[in-house]
Amino acid sequence: MPSHVSADRPAAQPPGRGSVEALISQTRRLRGDVDAVRRDTRGDGSDPRDRWQRALYDLALHQLNDLDEHLAQLRDGPAPPAPDPETGPAGRSAPADLPHGALLSRVGSAEWNLLTDEASWSGELYQILGRDPAAPALTLDELPALVLDDDRPGLTAMVTACLVDAQPIDGEFRVQRSDGHVRTVHMMGEPVLGGDGSTASMWAVLRDVSELRRSQRTVRETRDSMPGRRRGERAARTAAEPREAAPAPGRGALRMPRRGPGVLDVAARHLPSGSGSLPGGDWYDALDLSDGDTLLSVGDLTGHGVAVASGMTMLLGAVRGMAMAGAQPGQLMTMLNQLLDATVQPALGSAVCCRYRPETRALSWAQAGHPAPLLFRDGTGCVLSAPDGVLLGATSGAGYGQAEVTLEPGDLLLLHTDGLLPGHSAADSLDRLLGLSPRFGAAPTAQDCVGAVIEEFGESEREDEACVLIARVSE
Known part of the structure; x- marks a missing residue:
């Protein structure tokens, strides 16, 4: 990222390695406890309430797995930048693509420089969006080409509010990858101001939340299959x-x-x-x-x-x-x-x-x-x-x-x-x-x-x- 001043807060200092290690240990212990309870859940799947319970445990495990991965990335630091299309790979290559249906929990990042119309993507973002790491990063004008038609107006509105009104970005959209798979991407970002106070660039972090959304849908569907009174009593x-x-x-x-x-x-x-x-x-x-x-x-x-x-x-x-x-x-x-x-x-x-x-x-x-x-x-x-x-x-x-x-x-x-x-x-x-x-x-x-x-x-x-x-x- 460039050394501009953030639109709403200064850059935070990274946490100490020891404190992050402690959080990782706590997260893994909690994940083990949740998994143990999930495995002890009885039932043959015929009871809607049992199915809903198991789906909710699976969702909790997805979220704890994600938290574990994010803390590990915080401990290890950012991955090397994506390879330049002309000069070749820089440092180690981007991680191998995960199979369809796997939980993609590492975070990709991007920056779009409005003064030079240049874009910079991390290796993880190429992987998440299914792009060739040797290809140039897409500009903000080109990014909507990956997005499904129904979601393009929402992405455009988020980006416009960020660039024009200095509003932070926090939203989701679906992309069509080159392998034909549709993935749901969560995007958070902020404008970066230049010395004269104008918007010089926009940075964002993006992550694939497709499997988490699938788990949440399963929870909703199993919950909705329960009789209304039982569901209300169970929720209470x-x-x-x-x-x-x-x-x-x-x-x-x-x-x-x-x-x-x-x-x-x-x-x-x-x-x-x-x-x-x-x-x-x-x-x-x-x-x-x-x-x-x-x-x-x-x-x-x-x-x-x-x-x-x-x-x-x-x-x-x-x-x-x-x-x-x-x-x-x-x-x-x-x-x-x-x-x-x-x-x-x-x-x-x-x-x-x-x-x-x-x-x-x-x-x-x-x-x-x-x-x-x-x-x-x-x-x-x-x-x-x-x-x-x-x-x-x-x-x-x-x-x-x-x-x-x-x-x-x-x-x-x-x-x-x-x-x-x-x-x-x-x-x-x-x-x-x-x-x-x-x-x-x-x-x-x-x-x-x-x-x-x-x-x-x-x-x-x-x-x-x-x-x-x-x-x-x-x-």
């Missing part, structure tokens, strides 16, 4: 199961850890939307960690439906795995952002994660575009001062701060997602939550405190679902 169960890591109503509260100083009395509740719509991506969690600390977290992945519930499950699993491995909240948020940034489907999420050490009652926490925890002490509530943190998946390479606070016996911590108060602003929700301080002080248990929140805000008739988690330090 898929979304609810991860949330039940913390106690549900009627199951009592948790003591975390079970004994010793600084024990937390923990209770939580998921509040569904009143419309009966598909489940969303809200979650809560409470987990004793191997070093004696306790993890408390709530979060929200944007959107609704089975795919979002599946993504939420992946995100919650990543939170648990990284926390169990010793990641502190700020580092954990950074890695979650990298995980969402690497997924095939763009996704946004918010979260707050707390790590509590019972021996010292020290609470470390970080947030990603999420409401800060509320602390209630001696009859008064306040909002904890939030460290820096943008939405997960919003910005590549984002950093996340971490805050520390020492809790006292009798302190109460409240975490929640932002759909708690239907039809009111976040400020109104906050005022009403802080106004519950006297009731919290009189409540004997965390479960009773959750009950006070439900009485105040209602259990149904909200536009979006919500979660609330309360932890009180034993006296």
Whole structure:
């Protein structure tokens, strides 16, 4: 790429090799776990629900394989440029073409110089588009010749918006390769500005997502073959199961850890939307960690439906795995952002994660575009001062701060997602939550405190679902 300034952000520095190796190890462990569960799935294929489950496992494995390949490419660095048609190959040759139906997960890149009308493609892009590496790279005017007629207007609109309005490119189109196969290509790019502020070139990364889209179609088709009621019940169960890591109503509260100083009395509740719509991506969690600390977290992945519930499950699993491995909240948020940034489907999420050490009652926490925890002490509530943190998946390479606070016996911590108060602003929700301080002080248990929140805000008739988690330090 040339040394122009990017249209919306400076070039990010590559991550350290060690941190990428750690992410690769985590991804491979998670992939092994998913594959083990998939292989243990029983059924002869006659039950539509079993077929849908297996298709969803296959899709998850495709995505984890892709993530593994991308992290490996990030570790190893970019491949050598494609050979010049006149001077011959430069460095090693482009990788051999994969058979039709294989998962093409390596990323190709391209740059189109508007001042010289020259194009530069990586070796992977020649492979993805089925072009002869010895042939010249196609210019922006020539590129639509590879695209199916129905998709050309969309590609033209994306490129025009990028060059004229400096808008980033993020979209898909289908190409007809020289071998006759039609492939679906996902393209992301940005304009690059020259010294005078005008658009000097456009760069993009492109990848073949055909097999992933095929897997997603299989999931949709097997889901649609299920009776409507069973599908709705299964979707709701898929979304609810991860949330039940913390106690549900009627199951009592948790003591975390079970004994010793600084024990937390923990209770939580998921509040569904009143419309009966598909489940969303809200979650809560409470987990004793191997070093004696306790993890408390709530979060929200944007959107609704089975795919979002599946993504939420992946995100919650990543939170648990990284926390169990010793990641502190700020580092954990950074890695979650990298995980969402690497997924095939763009996704946004918010979260707050707390790590509590019972021996010292020290609470470390970080947030990603999420409401800060509320602390209630001696009859008064306040909002904890939030460290820096943008939405997960919003910005590549984002950093996340971490805050520390020492809790006292009798302190109460409240975490929640932002759909708690239907039809009111976040400020109104906050005022009403802080106004519950006297009731919290009189409540004997965390479960009773959750009950006070439900009485105040209602259990149904909200536009979006919500979660609330309360932890009180034993006296």
